[in-house]
Amino acid sequence: MPTALITGITGQDGSYLTEQLLDRGYTVHGLVRRTxxxxxxxxxxxxxxKGVYNKSLFLHYADxxxxxxxxxxxxxxxxxxxYHLAGQSHVGASFDIPESTCQFTAMGTLKLLEILRDLEKQPRFLHISSSEIFGRPDEFPQHEHTPMRPVTPxxxxxTFATQMVQLYRESFGLFACNAICYNHESPRRGESFVTRKITKAAAEISLGLNDEIVLGSLDGRRDWGSAPEYTTAMHLMLQQDAPDDYVLATGKTHSVEEFLDAAFRSVGLKYKNHLKQNPKYMRPAEVTRLVGDPTHAKQRLEWTPTTTALELAKQMTAADVESLK
Structure with missing residues (x-):
C-alpha cells in the first residue's frame, strides 16, 4: 500500500487529492497548521x-x-x-503581504527540498506551481518552456520555488516535478477568490439573502479548469518513469464577465441588475492573456480536461444554493 504526504491538505486541491488517493488504496498523511x-x-x-481517520488518513501539526x-x-x-500544495495562494493578497507570501511560498518550498536532499528514502516530490510565473508573456498559449516573467509577489x-525544484532535480537527482497550474475551481474554492465570490453572491441573491455583488474589473481573462481533474493529473505526474514539469490548463480563456453572467443566468438572474464595481479590487499589476498549452500533459500523462469554465460557474452556483438552503 503506497503512502503519500500532503502539505496544504485542508485546501481545495488537498481535499480532492486526499479523497482520490484514499480511493486508490493509499495511506495519506497531511500537514496542517496548528490553530x-x-x-x-x-x-x-x-x-x-471512524473507518478512515487514524486508519488510512493521519494529520500532523507543522508550519x-x-x-x-x-x-x-x-x-x-x-x-x-x-505533494506540496501549501502556501499563500491568493494572488491579490500577495500585494498586501509580500513578505509572508515569499516566506511560505518560496522559502517553504526550498526548506522542503533541503530536507528531501538529506533523507535516506527520498519520496517522489510534486510542487504546485502557477501560471502566475509567466506574468505578461510574449507567446500564447504558454507551455513548459515559456520564459518566466512574473508581475505579482x-x-x-x-517562480523561485519552480526554478528551485528544477535545480534540485537536475543537480541532486530528486524525482521532483512542477505542476504549472492555471486557475482551477470547484465548490470548495475559498470565498476570497473571485469565482467563489461570484457564485456565492448569485446563490444569495437568488434566495433573497443579498441584493448586490461588488467586484473590480470584469475584463480579466482566465484559463479556468476543474480542480478534481487537475489533482488527478498531479497524481499521474508521480507515476511516470522520469520527473518532468507539466502545464495543467484547458487551453481556453473566459472573462470574469462571462463567468459572472453564467453564474447569474444559472439561477435566473441578470448580473447587471445587482453589480457594483469598486476600484479597490483592481490589482496594481494585472497579468495579461494567461492561457495554457496542455499538450505535454495530454501526450505524456494521457490527461485531458473536460469541464469548461461556464460549466464550473453553474456547478459552483448550484452547490452554493444547496449549501445556503
Whole structure:
C-alpha cells in the first residue's frame, strides 16, 4: 500500500487529492497548521469517518517554516510520494503581504527540498506551481518552456520555488516535478477568490439573502479548469518513469464577465441588475492573456480536461444554493 504526504491538505486541491488517493488504496498523511480552530470543512467527512481517520488518513501539526517538525514527520511516515500544495495562494493578497507570501511560498518550498536532499528514502516530490510565473508573456498559449516573467509577489515567489525544484532535480537527482497550474475551481474554492465570490453572491441573491455583488474589473481573462481533474493529473505526474514539469490548463480563456453572467443566468438572474464595481479590487499589476498549452500533459500523462469554465460557474452556483438552503 503506497503512502503519500500532503502539505496544504485542508485546501481545495488537498481535499480532492486526499479523497482520490484514499480511493486508490493509499495511506495519506497531511500537514496542517496548528490553530485554535479545529474545523476543517473540506476534510470533515473524512475526519469524522471512524473507518478512515487514524486508519488510512493521519494529520500532523507543522508550519511550513518549521523544518525540524517536517523532517521528523517525513522520517516517521516514510512516504513514497510528497505533494506540496501549501502556501499563500491568493494572488491579490500577495500585494498586501509580500513578505509572508515569499516566506511560505518560496522559502517553504526550498526548506522542503533541503530536507528531501538529506533523507535516506527520498519520496517522489510534486510542487504546485502557477501560471502566475509567466506574468505578461510574449507567446500564447504558454507551455513548459515559456520564459518566466512574473508581475505579482505571488508570481515571483512561485517562480523561485519552480526554478528551485528544477535545480534540485537536475543537480541532486530528486524525482521532483512542477505542476504549472492555471486557475482551477470547484465548490470548495475559498470565498476570497473571485469565482467563489461570484457564485456565492448569485446563490444569495437568488434566495433573497443579498441584493448586490461588488467586484473590480470584469475584463480579466482566465484559463479556468476543474480542480478534481487537475489533482488527478498531479497524481499521474508521480507515476511516470522520469520527473518532468507539466502545464495543467484547458487551453481556453473566459472573462470574469462571462463567468459572472453564467453564474447569474444559472439561477435566473441578470448580473447587471445587482453589480457594483469598486476600484479597490483592481490589482496594481494585472497579468495579461494567461492561457495554457496542455499538450505535454495530454501526450505524456494521457490527461485531458473536460469541464469548461461556464460549466464550473453553474456547478459552483448550484452547490452554493444547496449549501445556503
Amino acid at each position: 485554535s480552530n479545529t474545523v476543517r470543512t473540506r476534510l470533515d467527512p473524512l475526519f469524522h469517518n 511550513l517554516d518549521d523544518a525540524t517538525t517536517i523532517r521528523r514527520v517525513l522520517v516517521k511516515t516514510q512516504p513514497d510520494e510528497l 505571488y508570481g515571483v515567489a512561485k
